[in-house]
Amino acid sequence: MSEPLELHIARKTYRGAEGGTVEAVRDLSLAFDSGRFTALIGPSGCGKTTSLRILAGLDHDFEGRVKLPADTRIGFVFQEPRLLPWRTVIDNIRLVLDAPDTADLTPLIDELGLSGMERKFPTELSLGLARRVALARALAIAPDLLILDEPFTSLDETTALRLRQMVLTAWKRRHTTAILVTHNIREALQLADRIILLAPSPARVVADLGIGLPQEERTEAFVEEMRTKMVRDWPGLVA
Amino acid sequence: MPMGVRSAAGRRTVTAGLSAVILIGVWGLVAAISPSRTLPAPWEVATALGDEITSGRLPWHLFCTLSRVSAAFLLAMSLGSAIGIAMGRHRAVNEALDLWLVVLLNLPALVIIIMAYMWFGLTEAAAIGAVALNKLPNVVVTLREGARALDPDLDQMARAFRLSWRKRMAHVVLPQLTPYFAASARSGLALVWKIVLVVELLGRSNGIGFQLNMFFQLFDMASILAYAISFVAVMLAAEMLILQPFERRANRWRVRTA
Structure with missing residues (x-):
């Protein structure tokens, strides 16, 4: 996959509760370079999740176009883990594989610190563990495109930090195209090498920043400095 | 524990x-x-039961009835589930079939049985079909509710990972419907065997219903009770040995609270 992925949404509306239509996105164009880790940042309701769903082909009810090779393998990590509660951890991961019987999942399970959990059911897991399983499921298919839709919300900072490290390691190894949607500017600054800032109603791109420094060299001071600068330049959009 | x-x-x-x-x-x-002739003592019923079993009559008629029950039950469950799931998932299907569903739900069992016999003759197919048709709308209604309650988030997950239709049905949709299957199987088995007896009474020459009718003509209450009790015992065993273990297995993932 060397061609960039392109997404153009001319108009996306939802049916409102009272029968009218609510416009979620208008005239939004995004391109994602292959092999890069892009973060989308913007306030709630600016159409980030909607855009990702359209990109992943989960929503066809919109005006616009998506340029994405038909055979793209998409690993999707949702806002909630979305595991099947009647399947064990390992069976949840195996479900999405094309050849579940021949795949060796041990390295992935080890990498995400899930060894010993394979036979547990999702209801027996903490949210942090369930999110790890959801991440393992997305990575297990060796995706061409990894979509992370606020994958670390409502986790304590230590757990979130560990999970971010895991994502980074996995991404570095496979060099997939990755898109992360988040509210958390620190998270974006730790993970992404490109940050797109979105403004709401209608969603539009406010800024498109590249971060040249490799992820492993970004110190806490660097992240803080960048954040302060962004808060100053785009108050109200970045917190 | x-x-x-x-x-x-x-x-x-x-x-x-x-x-x-x-x-x-x-x-x-x-x-x-x-x-009194109409209230025989337990031991008289036991004697009648023993006679009917050793003569081979009761096992034969029980077999006939059970075959009809299972055929009608399976037919109603599979057809009713397919229709119910389709109605719950697709608005157009629901709108097309809703009126028929209401008609079937309110049509008395006896009317369906008589119509089936008059149109298709006193045949086995008419008997089983009539019973299945009586049970069908209940299965449809229950499974339609189940299909409406399906989790859209899991559906979206399945589509995001490009799961095949078979995988989606077998591992995402059907497990969510297990409680609805169990509920309609429960009420279904009870309903089906009662209607099977009516069908046998009206138009078959074997089965528990046919025997009950014969003993009614003879005013033989002991034999009527013997047949009724043995049949209830069989259905109780089916409930405990088949339905309940199946339900337990399907629900083993649910949180076990200490």
């Missing part, structure tokens, strides 16, 4: 057994105080 579960189950068995013993005791007492 396997120990706690076992002792609770043991207590349940003891209580159920005790209440059965008391019932038979009261029955015997009443029959002894006021002897």
